[in-house]
Amino acid sequence: MPNGPSNRSLASVYVPQTVEKEIYQLWEQGGYFQPRPDLSKRPFSIxxxxxxxxxxxxxxHAWDNTLQDIVIRYKRMVGFDVVWVPGTDHAGIATQTRVEKTLQEQESLSRNDLGREVFVKRVWEWKQKFGSLITDQIRALGSSCDWSRQRFTMDDGLSTAVREVxxxxxxxxxxxxxxRIINWCPRCATALSDIEVEHQDISARLYYVRYLTGVDDQAVIVATTRPETMFADVAVAVHPADERYVSLVGQxxxxxxxxxxxxxxxxxxxxxxxxxxxxxxxxxxxxNDFEVGQRHHLDMPQCIDADGKLNALAGPYAGLTREQARVQVVADLKAGGYLEREEDMVHAVGHCSRCNTVVExxxxxxxxVRMEELARPALAGVEAQNLNFVPERFQKVFIHWLENVRDWCISRQLWWGHRIPAxxxxxxxxxxxxxEELTTCEFCHSANIHxxxxxxxxxxxxxxxxxxxLGWPQQSEDFLRYFPTSALMTGYDxxxxxxxxxxFMGLEFTEHMPFQDVVLHGLIRAEDGKKMSKSLGNGVDPLDVIERYGADALRFTLATGTTPGNDxxxxxxxxxGSRNFINKLWNASRFVLxxxxxxxxxxxxxxxxxxxxxxxxxxRLNDTIESVSNFLDGYDFGEAGRRLYNFAxxxxxxxxxxxxxxxxxxxxxxxxxxxxxxLHTVLDGLLRLLHPFIPxxxxxxxxxxxxxxxALIVTQWPQTQAQWVSVEAEKEVGLVQEVVRxxxxxxxxxxxxxxREITMEIQTEQSDTESILIRSRLYIQRFCHVADLVIHTQGDIPRLALSAVVSGAQLxxxxxxxxxxxxxxERLGKxxxxxxGEVQRAEKKLNNSKFVEKAPSDVVTSERNKLxxxxxKLQRVRQRMDWFQSQ
RNA sequence: GCGGCUGUAGCUCAGAGGGAGAGCAUCACCUUGACACGGUGGGGGCCACAGGUUCGAUUCCUGUCAGCCGCACCA
Structure with a gap:
């Protein structure tokens, strides 16, 4: 790295805004985000x-990226050959809708006015113009992904993969x-897959309509929530065992x-x-009716068109929207005496997950895509534990979905995306x-194809x-080295x-699970627990947060707020709070320097x-290294971050x-x-440990x-060292802390x-305690502002004095x-x-013979020691009270 | 209907089979030679409820209640 001035003085307040851009450039220009060709290292890829x-x-995104970057930086420091592949998605409907909207607003043009070719060109221009916005924002977060490997779903290579598949x-x-019958969004004017439909409970009405048999006034009452579709009715069905209607069947x-x-x-x-x-x-x-229709070979006329309006089949109702038609049909049924009655009901209606329009x-x-054969190996692989879910519970959800999945509708009536190669x-x-692009029919060689x-x-x-x-379908170097990837981290949504x-695509085409671990995090919500959304206006822009508090503060907040799989x-x-912590670290470092x-x-x-x-x-540092490493290995970022916070x-x-x-x-x-x-050693270790969180x-x-x-980004992750384990130091400093408190x-x-300086006397009958106190007397004096500290093993208890007991000594x-x-x-009484209370609790336990028999011996021993x-301590305090009372 | 998550201090949340924790808020005191984005000390909780397992449950199991989220069905 370029040599900055050593030992330079640091300002008393850390100002991230002036630092972050420079540091990021330093990393990127140093090539630290790219893997070094080192085959002796094990690969780790995301x-x-x-x-x-x-x-x-x-x-x-910020949360997701932070967690990934923590893992990536950690693994890089641990010594893996790390690669993190960034990229962007063309997001068919979302992008197209956005460009259409702008086109309409700024030029009053629809995509049809432009025509397909021109429109698609415009979307590409839009992508060129705005496509770097989000990647710059990811940079601002500090993500150490390898930009030289950045991909876009509509890149040539990826498009080749799509066609191949x-x-x-x-x-x-x-x-x-x-x-087939599919989910259609009339507003987006495209088909949707099952999971792009959100079911919402809607209060509606159930209409009971009289369908006449034609014989006298005899009628069958049919209940429906969608009377406006009656023009496309082709039958009325009853249950075969329903005795009420047996005689009518066939009529x-x-x-x-x-x-x-x-x-x-x-x-x-x-x-x-x-x-x-x-x-x-x-x-x-x-x-459901579609399936009935198939079983009975019924006609399937349509009375509602793609635009959500009724067509000629609906006669006088043609041209009305679904909603208008329902009102009108109900009114006319009522007028004609066909409406037996209405009932309020609540039922789930599908809505377009993108624009919330009722799906038709x-x-x-x-x-x-036929799902059965694709789902089977996926299920088998998951059940064979070839895929590790973090947290584990998502595995069940995953299996359940795969077991019930239906065929996947993959065609979209859009212009922006991978055109179907048919x-x-x-x-x-x-x-x-x-x-390949075709110009002639492979069957009859006609050039008349489209x-x-x-x-x-x-x-x-x-x-x-x-x-x-990573290059597939080529057997590229990257593909061979970094696939299957190590972990996939994303939101459970x-x-x-x-x-x-x-x-399932990974298994079908590479014969591998595409990743070993699936790490799922939750959703970030507004202060009141509601989802952040544009319509509620309760969203927080991460760039605002970064501007005000720095990317590190945002990252640390998101990371330490993480409980696996939870929102x-x-x-x-x-x-x-995170900003304050960072400033604390800054100042501690300043002190050390x-x-x-x-x-x-x-x-x-x-x-x-x-x-x-x-x-x-x-x-303590040793301990922290161990637990933080373990938590990170288990993708428990929250706990790892909190440990570091406390240690620091x-x-x-x-x-x-x-x-x-x-x-x-x-x-x-x-x-x-x-x-x-x-000081230097601890700061050095602390900086390394904190680096993945606040780089x-x-x-x-x-x-x-x-x-x-x-550069810190490429230094080694700290190792625990057996020589620094010291139970004895823990005990000693623990006593000092107790006395000071x-x-x-x-x-x-x-x-x-x-x-005001005070005098303090500490009395103990234990020689090891005494020597600890003597060794530590300067700390006690400084921290408690004691001018005169007397430590003795025997002698008179000071008369008019305030007192406190600690383990093995009295103050x-x-x-x-x-x-x-x-x-x-009063003080002593409390x-x-x-x-x-403590004595009673311990006595109760130890007086229970079953506890002494069955509990592990170390638990019993420690309970005895506590008692x-x-x-x-109790005895000492009581003596003290007695003495005061006798005054 | 099936599955899952959550219920712990005023708020936001950790935690874990064996003495209830943090941050924020709050109260008192403090310009102590890194830091007021700071320091010190304090107050505050039948760990939702009822059973069970266990020597021991806030933690594990079952059920109840409350809040939330998936999935499926709904004429």
Missing amino acids: VMPPPNVTGSLHLG FVRLYEKGMIYRGK TLHLPLTNSVIPIITDTYVDPEFGTGCVKITPAHDP PFLSTQWF WYCDDCGQINVSR QDEDVLDTWFSSALWPFST ILFFWVARMV QRFHWEKVE LNLSADGVMAPLDKSRLQAVDRWILH WDDFCDWYIEFAKLSLYGQDAEMKLQTQAV FVTEEIWRSLPQREQ AGRNIRSELGISPG YVPLAGLVDVGTEL DVVRLQ VDYQE
């Missing part, structure tokens, strides 16, 4: 879920074209308003309990499906993402849309010369730095050197560190002003003027209550 090329970053599936009979009915004649048929699909037990059958406008079940010719021959009528107008579902190309981005499809709420206060030796040369750590506090912080703030800043000051400002030059070395600030601090050899508590509770603060017998008794400790 493909980034591609955002919409013309979209902009939202907090969900389409053709192969078609040749295997796994893609077919057929006239005909006259449709009200049109007088068409339709038969009464039987089908077990009919639920005799619902409504009247009679169902009107409209095969072209209802998925629509009979049309579309392309489908050509129809106008002479022989054959369908040609081909990898390509299918439709494009493929965007998810069809996304399904190939993990291998198409696209488990079916994307993850499932990648899995999290966004609060500005959390970001502020200011106190290193002027020449920047560090003494090697000499274990024999270290003090307990040094061994303690190194022990509590152990390092609040305690160790304060301990270190004594040595740094003291007279012992040798000790000072060791302290400097420890900018850690790299920036790193640049100021002496003795650095390379007790001393501070006395000062605070008695309102002793901070500037006295003689303060004649401040001791009020009443308040002191302590007695607390300690009594002794509490009993002793």
Whole structure:
């Protein structure tokens, strides 16, 4: 890396805005995001879920990217050959709709005014113009993905992959074209797949309509929620076992308003309990009716067109929208005496997941992927544990979906996307499906052919993402080295849309699960727990957050707010907290840097010369390295981040730095050197550990560190070292902390002003405790502002003094003027209550013979130790109370 | 109807078969030579409810209630 000035002084407040861009450039120009050709390292690869090329970053992306970047940076430092492939998605409907809207607003033109070719050209221009917006935003977040491998779903290579897959599936009979009932969005004017339909409960009415038999006034009452489709009714069905209607089966009915004649048929699909037990059958406008129609070979006339309006079949109602027609038909039925009654009901109605328009079940010719054969290996693979879900519970959801999946409608009536590689021959009528552009029919060699107008579902190309981005169908170097990828990280909301499809496509075409681990996170929500949405206007722009608090603060917030698989709420206060933490780290680093030796040369750590506090912080660091590494290995980012937060703030800043000051400002030059070395070692480790979470600030601090050899991003992840494990130091510093807290508590509770120096006596009967206290006396004096500290194993207890007990020792603060017998008794009384509780709890356990018999011996031992400790403390406090009461 | 998640301090949330935690908020005190984006001390909780398993349950199991989310059906 370029050599920044060493040991330069840092400002007292960290200002991310001035640093982040520069650091990112430094990384990118240093080529650190690209893997080094090093075959001795194990590969670790991730493909980034591609955002919409013309979209902009939202907090969900930011979260997703942060988690991926944490893993990537961690694995890179651990020593894997890491590659993270970024890219964008052409997002068919979304992009097309957006361009159409702008076209309409700015030029009052529709896509039909332009024609297909010109329109598609305009979308490409739009993509060129706005396509870098989102990738720049991903850069602003600090993502260390390999931009040299960036892909777009409509790149040549990826388009080749799409064609290859389409053709192969078609040749295997796994893609077919057929006239079926599909989900149609009249506003988007395209077919949708089942999962692009959202079911919402709607309060509606159930209309009971009289269909006359033509004999006298005899009628059958049919219940329907969609009277406007009656013009396309071809039958009325009853359950074969429904005795009420047995005599009518085979007879005909006259449709009200049109007088068409339709038969009464039987089908077990009919639920005799619902409504009247009679169902009107409209095969072209209802998925269930469609199946009935197929079974009974019924006609399938359509009365609603693609634009959602009624057609000529509806006679006088032609031209009305579905909604208008319903109102009019109901009114006319009522007027004609055909409406028996109406009933309020609530039922689920499908809505377009993109524009929320009510979806029309629509009979049309579309392309489908046969799912049965694709789902089977996917299920088998998952059940054989070849795919590791984090958290595990998503596996069940995944399996359930695959077990029930229906054929996938993949054709879309759009212009923006991968055009279906099928050509129809106008002479022989054959369908040609081909990898190459065709000009003549492969069957009859006629030049009279035309390509299918439709494009493929965007998810069809996304399904190939993990291998198409790496070069497939070529056996490219990248594909051979980095596929299957190591992990796929994304929100659980696209488990079916994307993850499932990648899995079955991966298995079909590469014979591998496309990734080993599937790590699913939740959704980011607004403060009140609601979904962030444009319509609610409660969205937060991550770029705003970055601008105000820095990318690191955003990242740390998102990462530490993560509980595997769960949603999290966004609060500005959390970001502020993260910003404060980053500033804390900044200042702790400043402290360390200011106190290193002027020449920047560090003494090697000499274990024999270290003090307990040094061994303690190194022990803590060791512990932190271990747990953070473990949490990261298990993709538990939240817990890893929180551990680091606590270690950095509590152990390092609040305690160790304060301990270190004594040595740094003291007279012992040798000790000072060791302290400097420890400070440096801990900061060094901390920066490495925090780097995946808050890469900018850690790299920036790193640049100021002496003795650095390379950029932090490519340094080694810290290793645990057995030599730094020190139970003894934990115990020693634990006692010091207990004494300090007790001393501070006395000062605070008695309102002793901070500037006032006090006298303290500590009495203990244990020689090891005594030596710890003697060794630590300067800490106690400094932290509790004690001018005169007496430590003794025997002797008189100070008379008029405030007191506290700690494990193995008693503390006295003689303060004649401040001791009020009443308040002191009250203080001690509270302590007695607390300690009594503890003693009782421990006694109850230990008096239970079953506990002593059955509980693990270490639990019993520790319980015994606790009891002794509490009993002793209790006794001391009571003695003290007795003494006061006798006054 | 099937499946899942959540219920812990005022708020947002961790946690874990064996002494209830954090951040924010709150109260008191503090310009202590890294940091007021800071320091010190304090208050605050039958860990939703009822059973069960266990020596021991806030944690595991079952059920109930409440909130939420998928999937399926709905004439």
